[in-house]
Amino acid sequence: xxxxxxxxxxxxxxxxxxxxxxxxxxxxxxxxxxxxxxxxxxxxxxxxxxxxxxxxxxxxxxxxxxxxxxxxxxxxxxxxxxxxxxxxxxxxxxxxxxxxxxxxxxxxxxxxxxxxxxxxxxxxxxxxxxxxxxxxxxxxxxxxxxxxxxxxxxxxxxxxxxxxxxxxxxxxxxxxxxxxxxxxxxxxxxxxxxxxxxxxxxxxxxxxxxxxxxxxxxxxxxxxxxxxxxxxxxxxxxxxxxxxxxxxxxxxxxxxxxxxxxxxxxxxxxxxxxxxxxxxxxxxxxxxxxxxxxxxxxxxxxxxxxxxxxxxxxxxxxxxxxxxxxxxxxxxxxxxxxxxxxxxxxxxxxxxxxxxxxxxxxxxxxxxxxxxxxxxxxxxxxxxxxxxxxxxxxxxxxxxxxxxxxxxxxxxxxxxxxxxxxxxxxxxxxxxxxxxxxxxxxxxxxxxxxxxxxx
Numbered sequence: 225x226x227x228x229x230x231x232x233x234x235x236x237x238x239x240x241x242x243x244x245x246x247x248x249x250x251x252x253x254x255x256x257x258x259x260x261x262x263x264x265x266x267x268x269x270x271x272x273x274x275x276x277x278x279x280x281x282x283x284x285x286x287x288x289x290x291x292x293x294x295x296x297x298x299x300x301x302x303x304x305x306x307x308x309x310x311x312x313x314x315x316x317x318x319x320x321x322x323x324x325x326x327x328x329x330x331x332x333x334x335x336x337x338x339x340x341x342x343x344x345x346x347x348x349x350x351x352x353x354x355x356x357x358x359x360x361x362x363x364x365x366x367x368x369x370x371x372x373x374x375x376x377x378x379x380x381x382x383x384x385x386x387x388x389x390x391x392x393x394x395x396x397x398x399x400x401x402x403x404x405x406x407x408x409x410x411x412x413x414x415x416x417x418x419x420x421x422x423x424x425x426x427x428x429x430x431x432x433x434x435x436x437x438x439x440x441x442x443x444x445x446x447x448x449x450x451x452x453x454x455x456x457x458x459x460x461x462x463x464x465x466x467x468x469x470x471x472x473x474x475x476x477x478x479x480x481x482x483x484x485x486x487x488x489x490x491x492x493x494x495x496x497x498x499x500x501x502x503x504x505x506x507x508x509x510x511x512x513x514x515x516x517x518x519x520x521x522x523x524x525x526x527x528x529x530x531x532x533x534x535x536x537x538x539x540x541x542x543x544x545x546x547x548x549x550x551x552x553x554x555x556x557x558x559x560x561x562x563x564x565x566x567x568x569x570x571x572x573x574x575x576x577x578x579x580x581x582x583x584x585x586x587x588x589x590x591x592x593x594x595x596x597x598x599x600x601x602x603x604x605x606x607x608x609x610x611x612x613x614x615x616x617x618x619x620x621x622x623x624x625x626x627x628x629x630x631x632x633x634x635x636x637x638x639x640x641x642x643x644x645x646x647x648x649x650x651x652x653x654x655x656x657x658x659x660x661x662x663x664x665x666x667x668x669x670x671x672x673x674x675x676x677x678x679x
Contacts, residue, residue: 230283230284230285230286230309231282231283231284231285231286232284232285232286232287232288232289233279233284233286233287233288233293233305233319234287234288234289234292234293234296235288236279236282236283236284237273237277237279237293237296237297240279240282241273241274241277273296273297273299273300275299275300275301275302275325276300276301276302276303276304277297277300277302277303277304278304279303279304279305279308280304280305280306280307280308280330281306281307281308282308283308283309284305284308284309284310285308285309285310285311285315286310286312286315286318287315287316287318287319290318290321290322293318293319293322293323294322297322297323298323298324298325299325300323300325300326301325301326301327301328302326302327302328302329303319303320303323303326303328303329303330304330305319305329305330305331305334306330306331306332306333306334306356306358307332307333307334308333308334309334309335310331310334310335310336311334311335311336311338311339312336312338312339313336313339313340313341313342313345313346314339314345316331316336316345317344317345317346317348317349320348320349320352321348324351325351326351326352327351327352327353327354328352328353328354328355329349329352329354329355329356330356331355331356331357331360332356332357332358332359332360332381333358333359333360334360335360336360336362336366337360337361337362337363340366341366341369341370342369343369343372343373346369346370346372346373346374347373349370349373349374350373350374350375350376351376352374352376352377353376353377353378353379354377354378354379355370355374355377355379355380355381356381357370357380357381357382357385358381358382358383358384358385358404359383359384359385360385361385361386362382362385364387364390364391365391367382367393368391368393371393371395371397371400371422372393372395374399375399376399377397377399377400378399378400378401378402379400379401379402379403379404380400380402380403380404381404382403382404382405382408383404383405383406383407383408384406384407384408385408386408386409387405387408387409387410388408388409388410388411388415389410389415390410390415390416390418390419390422391418392418392421392422393422396421396422396423396424397422397423398423398424398425399425400423400425400426401425401426401427401428402426402427402428402430403419403423403426403428403429403430404430405419405429405430405431405434406430406431406432406433406434406457407432407433407434408433408434409434409435410431410434410435410436411434411435411436411437411462412436412437413436413437413438413439413440413441414440416431416436417441417449420449420450420453421449424451424452425452426450426452426453427452427453427454427455428453428454428455428456429450429453429455429456429457430456430457431456431457431458431461432457432458432459432460432461432482433459433460433461434461435460435461435462436458436461436462436463437461437462437463437464438462438463438464438465438468439463439468439471439472441471441474443471443473443474444474446471446474446475447474447475447476450475451476451477452477453475453477453478454477454478454479454480455478455479455480455481456472456475456478456480456481456482457481457482458481458482458483458486459482459483459484459485459486460484460485460486461486462486462487463483463486463487463488464486464487464488465488466488466504468488469483469488469501469504469505470504472505472508473504473505473506473507478505478507478508479507479508479509479510480508480509480510480511481501481505481508481510481511481512482511482512482513483501483511483512484512489501496531498511498512498524499523499524499527499528499531500524500527500528500531502516502520502521502524502525503521503524503525503527503528503578504528506521525578525581525582526582528578529578529582596616596662596666596667597615597616597617598613598614598615598616599613599614599616599666599667599668599670600612600613600668600669601613601614601666601668601669601670601671601672602669602670602671602672603627603630603631603671603672603674604671604672604673604674605630605631605673605674605675610630612630614626614661614666614672615661616660616661616662616666617660617661617662618660618661619657619658619659619660619661620640620654620655620656620657620658620659620661621635621657621658623640623654623661623672624638624640624657627640627672627674631674633674633676637676637677638674638675638676638677639653639674639675639676639677640653640654640672640673640674641653641654641672641673641674641675642654642664642666642670642671642672642673643670643671643672643673644665644666644667644670645669645670645671651671651673652664654672
């Protein structure tokens with residue numbers, strides 16, 4: 225059988241990891257292996273091969289000499305072949321079957337959709353635990369074949385494969401813990417739920433950029449579908465209802481959630497988004513990558529109660545889904561809108577639990593901590609008293625200029641004294657021309673005394 229045209233895996237390996245391009249380094253953690261030259265090998269020098277091989281974007285189309293692959297790659301545990309020109313699964317199988325310690329394999333952005341993966345080829349992947357198949361347009365039939373032949377597969381990446389539906393295999397994959405299936409077109413929950421059937425031991429599910437429009441599943445069914453789910457990413461999904469956020473509480477082991485960029489949260493401020501979501505997800509300990517501390521949770525729950533304290537009764541979250549459904553029907557009839565539209569409102573089953581926990585909190589007092597910008601003071605000069613407003617951001621020198629016309633004195637011959645009407649001390653001389661007036665603590669009702677310098 226003729227070798228496919230193009231560069232072989234072995235050719236690229238020899239070029240990149242030759243002693244000239246990849247010098248041998250000794251030391252702990254280097255992970256560099258120097259194999260003996262295979263008998264009959266045309267290579268005169270030995271290769272310095274680490275246990276992690278990165279051969280992405282090298283134009284690889286075929287495997288090359290399998291005996292040399294076996295001799296040089298017996299210790300390799302991770303292999304990155306992404307963005308090459310591999311289009312035949314048989315060539316991939318020739319490489320992988322001769323790397324017995326392989327646990328991580330990245331085949332992203334190779335045109336492997338041009339060939340069919342047979343079970344005999346997939347069998348060579350049997351030891352792989354982490355498999356990346358992003359942007360290879362792999363069919364679900366290909367994925368099923370891989371799942372059947374990889375009994376220890378723990379992590380699977382299926383991003384950018386243009387999936388609009390999910391096809392379930394006849395046998396579940398109990399070993400898979402992490403699934404990245406971002407940047408596809410999975411908008412309907414009926415497709416997402418199939419992933420729970422396929423991977424019952426799933427710990428982490430990354431669904432970012434799929435425009436999922438709703439989580440349409442009874443609470444008890446969600447718990448059965450994803451009994452071990454600890455982390456879920458719904459970043460840039462199409463969720464528009466608070467009910468969908470509340471549904472996340474049905475996953476019994478959920479601890480981490482990512483919810484950035486969803487339509488539901490767009491009208492809210494950054495503070496409102498985080499606090500309202502934290503309050504609704506009492507079991508989640510990490511939101512959008514940040515740990516939720518006990519203090520933040522209490523602040524968020526109190527914020528939630530205050531946030532809805534003044535809203536109309538029909539917008540206040542209810543305590544049970546039965547109450548929600550009854551109220552939705554009533555509102556829909558009254559306002560001639562769909563119940564789906566009303567679900568965008570903040571109904572929240574645990575609302576009354578928070579009321580029981582903290583009581584019905586009053587809104588926080590609004591305290592303006594900004595420095596006062598002006599003050600009304602009495603200006604005393606000789607026997608005259610004039611009430612005037614002065615800016616507190618100006619300096620003593622600028623105040624003298626403002627008083628020049630009033631007291632008919634040149635600024636160079638003017639002495640100013642500040643008297644705080646509430647202080648027990650006497651007047652304070654305002655001797656430094658560059659000092660700002662707000663630093664004196666001037667308030668409404670205070671007095672400024674103007675005197676002429678003695679000759």
